[in-house]
Amino acid sequence: MPHIKIDAKDAFKIENILNENPLCELPSHWLNPVEEIIDGFLPIFESIEFPMDTKIRVDGNALVGDSALNDSINAFPIRNTQKYLLQSKCKFPGIETCERYFSEIFKRSIYRTSNGVWYPRNGFMGWHTNNNLPGLRLYLTYADEMEMSFFRYMDPVTRKIITSFDKKGWALRLFCIPQDGFFWHCVYSDCNRYSLGWHMPVSSNII
Known part of the structure; x- marks a missing residue:
């Protein structure tokens, strides 16, 4: 996974980097200014109870494989994305401060697309494109185990399937x-994986 070799002050140039790398994992030190805030998100995620009636008996890993991708492409846009996760309705104190920080360094407006998603063990979001909302996607994720969850995508140019495994702790990805x-992509987790997501317009719009 390529790490961006520029200072946060030059983050507004990000689309130039994404022309060469469909997915970028930003350096962890970019989170230092908001580290205390995002660490406060963890106990909120950990307090969520997964409803028993939502538990399913499927092999989530199979639904993010090559065969499932081919099925999704062939059925597109009719087929609904299969998923096993919990969309949180929790409040995350300080999240607006994080959003102002991201907006300032990327020089773009930023809009939350997911309030807080918990992927439990065998949790997944099947292959999908988000093509109804073009632009940049920024995801802040936390995994409680090393390389037990991942973000997977198909390179739009080479059509090669690439898997970006999560390290333990927080990560910030952009695509x-x-x-x-x-841009076909999916998520799978065999640990507790938490995420928050934002949308940004592609062109820099200093606000």
């Missing part, structure tokens, strides 16, 4: 949903 074409 682009193109105006034309598709």
Whole structure:
């Protein structure tokens, strides 16, 4: 996974980097200014109870494999994305401060697309494109075990499937949903994985 070799002050140039790397994992030190805030998100996620009636008996790993991707492409746009996760309705104190920070360093407006998602063991989000909302996607994720969860995507140019495993702890990833074409991607977790997601326009719009 490529790490961005520029200072946070130059983050608004990110689309130039994404032209060469469909997915970028930003350096962990970019989170230092908001580290205390995001560490406060963990006990909130950990307090969530997963409803018993939502538990399913499927092999989530199979639904993020090559065969499942081919099925999704062939059925697109009819097929609904299969998933096993919990969308939280919790409040995250200080999240607006994080959003202002991200907005300032990327020089873009930022809009939350997911309030807080918990992927339990065997949790997943099947192959999908988000093509209804083109632009940059920024995801803050936490995994409680090393390399037991991942973000997987198909390179739009080479069509090679690439898996980006999560390290234990927080990570910040960025990718682009193109105006034309598709960025197929999915998520799988065999640990507790928490995420918050945001959308940003591609072009820099200093606010």
